[in-house]
Amino acid sequence: MAKSIRISAKIINNETLVKVLMKHPMESGSRKDKATGGLIPAHFIKDFKCESGGKVVFSAHLSGGVSANPYVSFKFNGNKGDPVKITWVDSKGTTETGETKIK
DSSP: OOTTEEEEEEEETTEEEEEEEEOOOOBOSOOBOTTTOSBOOOBOEEEEEEEETTEEEEEEEOOTTSOSSOEEEEEEOOOTTOEEEEEEEETTSOEEEEEEEOO
């Protein structure tokens, strides 16, 4: 599993509840550096995707308006033991992927 992504996927009431915590600064590009007074460059997760069973089951486009270390939670119909793969891409082109199985 990726160091910057923590994933939990459990079946609750016949639905798969996925909880994802991502370690990322999520800089909007509008905050000023206290030391220099200059703007801190934008650096945020822009694309977020969850795949299971070879299909995209959830996706989102994020922006600099999301707080640091974003948390995302959603539900879908999945089966115990199925893989859950989370992938994000940030505004600097960095990609991170994490995987787990549905419990």
